[in-house]
Amino acid sequence: AQSVTQLGSHVSVSEGALVLLRCNYSSSVPPYLFWYVQYPNQGLQLLLKYTSAATLVKGINGFEAEFKKSETSFHLTKPSAHMSDAAEYFCAVSDRRDNYGQNFVFGPGTRLSVLP
């Protein structure tokens, strides 16, 4: 069975500071890994995904994440936080057995606050 943990349900950073949101996963098969973001009153948007190509994945809005198999981690980072980054972020894992969305397992989410 797959699982995802996100350390910290709420993270606060100052504008311009480094953003680091942690995600650790458990999967019995090589995983696909994703970060989604939900802005207020909007649906989840895909930030980036890892699908076995480069381990350092670049996404939208300056975010990136690094897949570390030895640490079973897929932490999300951004060098300099912007006020518009305030949102809730979800890490998700999916296996590669088939083509169906039900294999998405989401973490509990981390709410990011950006302080002026």
Add this chain to the structure above:
Amino acid sequence: EAGVTQFPSHSVIEKGQTVTLRCDPISGHDNLYWYRRVMGKEIKFLLHFVKESKQDESGMPNNRFLAERTGGTYSTLKVQPAELEDSGVYFCASSQSGVREKLFFGSGTQLSVL
């Protein structure tokens, strides 16, 4: 291109009442999924349609939940009768066939059962 739309955005009902949530996927997307997030916990899978057929409904919590997808277009999720523990945010997502990873999510329906 229109995204995934969900109606209503919020619903407040009393225990024992019936509520129907609607999801309109992106046109041409055969795959339609329902997810639920309860009490700020994990987003959990409910069920998956391929066109009008239920591919997997293993995540449906009990028989008070009924999902349909008329003609392979929009989908409805009915809760009858609603219980307090059904409160949460219900998300719908859709994707094209063969493009598993590219899920497009709606903004969700916030359901409150009082």
